[in-house]
Amino acid sequence: xxIIVCIKRVPxxxxxxxxxxxxxxxxxxxxxxxxxxxxxxxxxxxxxxxKESVGGTITVISVGPEENNEVLRRALAMGADEALRxxxxxxxxxxxxAMAKILAAAVKDIPHxxxxxxxxxxxDGFGAVGVxxxxxxxxxxxxxxxxxxxxxxxLTVHRELEGGLEExxxxxxxxxxxxxxxxxxxxxxxxxxxxRVARKEIGVKGAGDLGLSEEAVGAKGSLSRxxxxxxxxxxxxxxxxxxxxxEKTEALVKILKERGGIA
Amino acid sequence: xxxxxQPLPERLDLFTxxxxxxxxxxxxxSIKSPLNIRRVIRETVVREDLHGFFSRxxxxxxxxxxxCAIRCPRGLKPVDAIIGLREMMVEEGRIExxxxxxxxxxxxxxxxxxxxxxxxxxxxxxxDIQNALEMDPGQILYFVxxxxxxxxxxxxxxxxxxxxxKAAGVxxxxxxxxxxxxxxxIRRMGEVGLFEMLMEENMKNFxxxxxxxxxxxxxxxxxxxKNEYEGLGSEVLHYSQFVRRLMDxxxxxxxxxxxxxxxxxxxxxxxxxxxxxxxxxxILTSIPGIEFIEFGRCRENSLCCEGGGGRMxxxxxxxxxxLSEVRVEDALEMGVEAIITACPFCLLTLEDAVKTTGNxxxxxxxxxxxxxxxxLGKTLETEG
Numbered sequence: 174x175x176i177i178v179c180i181k182r183v184p185x186x187x188x189x190x191x192x193x194x195x196x197x198x199x200x201x202x203x204x205x206x207x208x209x210x211x212x213x214x215x216x217x218x219x220x221x222x223x224k225e226s227v228g229g230t231i232t233v234i235s236v237g238p239e240e241n242n243e244v245l246r247r248a249l250a251m252g253a254d255e256a257l258r259x260x261x262x263x264x265x266x267x268x269x270x271a272m273a274k275i276l277a278a279a280v281k282d283i284p285h286x287x288x289x290x291x292x293x294x295x296x297d298g299f300g301a302v303g304v305x306x307x308x309x310x311x312x313x314x315x316x317x318x319x320x321x322x323x324x325x326x327x328l329t330v331h332r333e334l335e336g337g338l339e340e341x342x343x344x345x346x347x348x349x350x351x352x353x354x355x356x357x358x359x360x361x362x363x364x365x366x367x368x369r370v371a372r373k374e375i376g377v378k379g380a381g382d383l384g385l386s387e388e389a390v391g392a393k394g395s396l397s398r399x400x401x402x403x404x405x406x407x408x409x410x411x412x413x414x415x416x417x418x419x420e421k422t423e424a425l426v427k428i429l430k431e432r433g434g435i436a
Numbered sequence: 437x438x439x440x441x442q443p444l445p446e447r448l449d450l451f452t453x454x455x456x457x458x459x460x461x462x463x464x465x466s467i468k469s470p471l472n473i474r475r476v477i478r479e480t481v482v483r484e485d486l487h488g489f490f491s492r493x494x495x496x497x498x499x500x501x502x503x504c505a506i507r508c509p510r511g512l513k514p515v516d517a518i519i520g521l522r523e524m525m526v527e528e529g530r531i532e533x534x535x536x537x538x539x540x541x542x543x544x545x546x547x548x549x550x551x552x553x554x555x556x557x558x559x560x561x562x563x564d565i566q567n568a569l570e571m572d573p574g575q576i577l578y579f580v581x582x583x584x585x586x587x588x589x590x591x592x593x594x595x596x597x598x599x600x601x602k603a604a605g606v607x608x609x610x611x612x613x614x615x616x617x618x619x620x621x622i623r624r625m626g627e628v629g630l631f632e633m634l635m636e637e638n639m640k641n642f643x644x645x646x647x648x649x650x651x652x653x654x655x656x657x658x659x660x661x662k663n664e665y666e667g668l669g670s671e672v673l674h675y676s677q678f679v680r681r682l683m684d685x686x687x688x689x690x691x692x693x694x695x696x697x698x699x700x701x702x703x704x705x706x707x708x709x710x711x712x713x714x715x716x717x718x719i720l721t722s723i724p725g726i727e728f729i730e731f732g733r734c735r736e737n738s739l740c741c742e743g744g745g746g747r748m749x750x751x752x753x754x755x756x757x758x759l760s761e762v763r764v765e766d767a768l769e770m771g772v773e774a775i776i777t778a779c780p781f782c783l784l785t786l787e788d789a790v791k792t793t794g795n796x797x798x799x800x801x802x803x804x805x806x807x808x809x810x811x812l813g814k815t816l817e818t819e820g
Contacts, residue, residue, distance in 0.1 A: 206545065363526050363527050363629055
């Protein structure tokens, strides 16, 4: 089975003090640590596990500048066979819809039975690229996938829905799945493993190679644009509990009980 | 990199093992873990395929205390077989999530807790410490490392060491946010490539300032820098060795009475692995008022606290009582008021054991530098 996995390089923000840059449309990424988008890491692992059970090839694709080779190389070290980077000045400012168009143009030329993406990206959090890509390619798809079983040409997948519901679907290959975290335990990628694939060639394609006009991609080819980025205003309602440890504990338990936090 | 291509038995000369079992006999975890180091050696020699080891969680029980290496009559290092197996597991990517998190943290942020790089020197911000990168060559560098930089309890140790160094009039600097993990624990969790990367990063900075002496908070860092950083020209000392020297040079004298009955817990990386037994004892017995008694199991026979070898990030199979709890109970029986130690991991594991055994009112775990600050009549940093 031939699988394509779309991966994104994102800044890690859990520990960082974020600063909005001068344009007010992006965060200042100076000094931030970048790595593979967490959901995409699970998608790569899912692809490798499928390959390990039924064979085939894995191609990883990322849209972005040369720095993205870092996450592509990591995926190669993890077990992917080929890597392709899509880059062009015209791609700047693409929203999820334009991004899906770029990816659609690229995967058309690559034989595939299955396309995997992460559910969403850690930075923009739209959760739209995967499903938009499926729509453009005319592929059956399932989003928020937490389990994959393959039987011949048929996929049986579990989807994680709101309120603790789980849905089981069957899809015919070729298909697209957006992968939820927790579906597997992504393997560790060692530094030596990454060094071993350091010289492996990573394909590069631009808008021209993909037959995309400048109007189709970037800000012009997008359906949405960021007007302004700001931190949510600090609201009222915080309550500081005073007193000795015992008094504070008692007061906290009382509040939690009253508001249904604990039984 | 090529080293790993060579099979483990050849690389570590394991064919010469006579299976006497002294290693297992001395292993502090063999009493409570399925880990049998003698048997591991035998299996690595006779098995053609070592993949069977990969699912055996007990390989992560080893604390790398190196008692086995001290005892081996053939001069082998059985502990290195464990690390070798871990290296293979790391290469296959088949390791536990908590270990992955520690390695990822060290890779991305330069510390196994994955804390922000720019918060590394936060503990020192009000202490007026020189930026080592602006020092002339031939000075003293204090290598703080991760536990002392980020763990609130161990930050106190770093602060007390700074107090002691200043009291002795020592001029020194720290690398601040440019410092990265020494890699000792990373290497012992089997990530050789990452260890090398961290080493290169630190060596780059050491090369800029060519310190005459590097003083470390942790015996683990001291061991890594001294014995594993190839080409490092500086003298590397654990703080206990450096402070002992300051006493010899007449720069430091403890004159404040500290009436306390204490014992001393030998950190494995300081004692067993680097033979530093006397300096910490000489420091603490020079403090007036200290009544010092030895553990039954002390010096080369000291009982490991289980904090080393990556165990800070991996519980292991860990059946039975924690050795740190055994240690605390032994100390209580001896009637001491405090266990003094000189390693961040020992400090944390022993202090946890005091809490889990419910003995917080009866015994304290004190770092040697905290005691030294008391002996200098200075106030102890207790915040955090």
